[in-house]
Amino acid sequence: MTEWSGPLMRSVSLRWPDRLPRLQRERVAKPPDYRAVIVSYAMTMVSICLLVLLVNLTLIAPIQHFTAQHRLYGELRRELAEGSVPIGQTDVSGHLIRPGSPVALLSIPALGIREVVVEGTSSGETMKGVGHRRDTPLPGQPGVSVLMGRAAAYGGVFKHLHDLAPGSRFTVQTGQGIAEYRVLGARSASTRLPVLASGQGRLTLMTASGGAFRPNGVLRVDAELVSKAFPRPAAVLAPGAIRPAEQALRGDTSPAFALSWLVELLVLLAVAATWAWKRWLRAATWIVFGPVLAVVALLVAGDVCTFLPNLM
Template sequence: MTAPVLEKPVTEPSAPLVEESPARPAVTPARRRFLQGAWVVSLLAALVLGFVGYLFTLSHVQERHYQSSAYKTFKDQLARAVAPTGSADDGDPVALLDIPAIGLHQTVVVEGTTGRDLMRGPGHRRDTALPGQGGVAVVFGRGATFGAPFAELSKLRVGDRIEATTGQGKYTYTVNVYGDGDHPITDPARNRLVLVTGDSDWIPGSTVMIGARLEGDPDQNPGGRPVTVAYDKALAADKGALATLQLWSLGLLGAVVGALLLARYWRPSAVYLSLAPVVGALIWAVYENAAALLPNLY
């Protein structure tokens, strides 16, 4: 007899263990609205912080760039004896200003005192005499943004010298009197210079004025200067920039929306890199027009 053969029990192959990933919780409509709102708030906060950065850093670079270009232009005009001595176009260089006591050297003074004019440097009020001419010459300057050329104006003391160069020559003024928005300068001297800036390095509420008398005889004042407009006054905002700001803002919004839509169909990194210069230029234009709505002496 042969021994019975014990058959091994047949076992089915065990299925490989697969870890089930936990199901992602569904995004509720309330959560989706919260995330969208947080994204919008973050974007607005970034734009506001960017505007602050523009005012206190990039605006200075912008002003220095214009000053460098305007200085070369004006020195060439002086050399060819064609520098303006009467009325000039807004933003054109009309004088050079030196105030050693506050570290101001060969600063270009432009024609006009609107917010946009003062983005380029100190501005000559269009209805007054040019420095060195008979009469009162008035020059505005910013105290915090766009180079802040008059940030240290209140540190001037009686006896400090101010030198101005125009197409008619070089002139020296001596500081002799102070004033402000509530107490305007009163000086019987006919030929003098008045420098004006804001009373604060934050949003100014009034003005600081420095008066100086011309040393020696003045040159001829051709007169016939245009009258001022509302935007020329101290602490005035350029309300005309509001419409332009709205247009640039719409352009920026359109560029951002366009980039997001294109990123759905093409490689996102390529889309963002291609449109970054466009968006950057639009943001700059928005910031510049928004700055024009601030007080012109800021």
């Protein structure tokens, strides 16, 4: 038997593998799991909404509060000059004061506060500024007036309220003039103050206690009226005759219907943006859908914030 050797054998051994057919595996396309895709998109949208809500509370809300205060201060100055600022629970036409209307200017030098007070204490009102509880007299009048402010979000006007020392003085300007108060101190809900005598006035400042954005109670700081009390018009609202949303640490669910439409619009825009992302130019998709989605998402976050406690 002849043995192959030499260059010929080496040539054959080198070329032999090149002559073998190459096998290729055919990839079988698996049907897409639409349930997993839908869940993935839903979780992505929820994550984006939570991120937008966080951005709204920490970055956008202070700007909204500053803008609202600037507008309200101009409106209050004009009404003070005209003498049309409400001095009771009703306006000059005899109707209840519209919630969100400016009624006073609160100045607390010890805390660096100069804030327009609005009528009403629901979340929508305390987003704009310190709110006056509607079933209590206006500051400067006989009786116990109540002002509520936020501790963290939307400017956090009362975030340092616990630092207000007893004996400190501050003023509240209304349509009747400037009322001066002296701080008595902080107290809990279980502490009862003496009943006021005829003609005496007291002001209670309220905000959330606990960590920032984690309220666990209500902080109350009382101050007695040291200036002469202004006349008090006849009351229309009886004590306690306010909506539950105007109580301390309550949210307001009244925008729920509008919020549902905004959420539906946001979902439709997200679906349209996803479709365009897969079938259109990605740069064009960003340009067209990016600003619209951002605006609608911020509107949704703003309405969701009204569900949060009004003193947070």
